[in-house]
Amino acid sequence: MLDRTSHIPLAAQLAGRLREAILQGTLRPEQTLPASRRLAAELGVSRGVVVRAYEQISGEGYLESHGSAGTRVAVRFDGRGTPAVKTTPRPAAVREAMIDLTPGRPSGEPFRDREWRAAWKRAIAEPVQIELPPASGTPALRAALARHLGASRGLTVDAGDIVVTAGTSDALQLIATALRSLGKAPRVLVEDPGYPTARRVLTAAGALVEATPVGDDGSEVRQLSSLASPPDAILVTPSHQYPLGGRMPVQERLALLDWAEQNRVTILEDDYDSEFRHTRMPLPALASLPSNAEVILIGTFSKTLSPWLRCGYLVVRGAAGERIKRTRQDLDTPVSGILQSALANYVDGGGLARHIARARRQYAHRRALMIDRLGARDDLKLAALDGGLHAIIRIDEQVDAREVVQEAFKQGVCVVALEDYFAEGAAENGLVIGYGAPSDLQLARALDVITAIIDRKAKSSTSGSA
Secondary structure: OOOOOOOOOHHHHHHHHHHHHHHOOOOOOOOEOOOHHHHHHHHOOOHHHHHHHHHHHHHOOOEEEOHHHOEEEOEEEOOOOOEEEOOOOOOHHHHOOOEEOOOOOOOOHHHHOHHHHHHHHHHHHOOOOOOOOOOOOOHHHHHHHHHHHHHHHOOOOOHHHEEEEOOHHHHHHHHHHHHHOOOOOOEEEEEEOOOHHHHHHHHHOOOEEEEEEOEOOEOOHHHHHOOOOOOOEEEEOOOOOOOOOOOOOHHHHHHHHHHHHHHOOEEEEEOOOOOOEOOOOOOOOHHHOOOOOOEEEEEEOOOOOOHHHOOEEEEOOHHHHHHHHHHHHHHOOOOOHHHHHHHHHHHHOOHHHHHHHHHHHHHHHHHHHHHHHHOOOOOEEEEOOOEOOEEEEEEOOOOOHHHHHHHHHHOOEEOEEHHHHOOOOOOOOEEEEEOOOOOHHHHHHHHHHHHHHHHHHHHHHHHHHO
């Protein structure tokens, strides 16, 4: 069945055979596949080969895992040569599900992860506490995160440097409140284009938000140096500029640290997508580089696990760190103790690292699908594909991206216009495609809808100008 003389990896060969069997109807919906150990023994390969093959086509939407109940076929063959997603009977009004390509939505795989469920069982079995969780987070989770950041981001960090948050929005509220404790409304510089929620949250928390235009690789220090007066803080996304996708070069990172130190500006480093790099190794976090500048690293489980958890963390040091800890003490923790305990178990048991490795393979495959479908087109320019869970599609000006968004929504595809991420600068014409949550089948179908709309509008524009 598998050709050991081929240059194609055994896992890829097995994935191809399983995919073909599903499409031909040999493997039918709800049919349970053999356990990975049993199939590995039958094929004479390592269990890892089978696991990788199962993960590959599960990410494509052909299989779904049911834990101890096994892995089952999730699509049926419609008789016309194309697979169709298996559905259960539902009211007609909701039968055709919207394909949501909103950025920032990860795969839901961890919630079908045996290790994740085991981590929760251990947390539930612990003695019930009658005290509030520590304001900065439970010692177990802070210690687990310190070890995780050391292994994944090269950060030498003590558990005492970590403050647990209820995600990025809570972290930004906490930081703005701590800065306000200095007696004035803090001026916070944000990237343009950038994260719209960050602008909204900082403004609601009492900060004076100002936007600075950035290029594909993020903020440039030469622009910051030309400011009439330095801000109190600057929010940057150096690992994967959001949404343009570039990464700040090392020399620019060092220059930013030097500028911040000289001007006493606190750097807020949003490290949201650092775990998912597809083409190059991640650059070191600003917080890990030698400098006397005050850097606050903002991390979250929203992209690695799910925003449903509403949990993240800050790495804080120095005077800014002490202000944040005092503010957290005043406000108390918004994160439940049992969630913190479950996450500590999951991180320390290696479950998070293994999940990230699996998710990285899924996202890399969907990235390849994006390139395969769109990369050869001259009228579309792909960007932001070095890492993360989203891509940018820049569109020729003859087609209005906003109209594409509206038409796609009518056809069951939710996609976001690139212009939504601009605060003040001249908006670019394009789309932001989140490919983390949809299956490969859903993503392919959505791209077919989007490109058909673009082709039709481009043809209409050409004929109209003739």
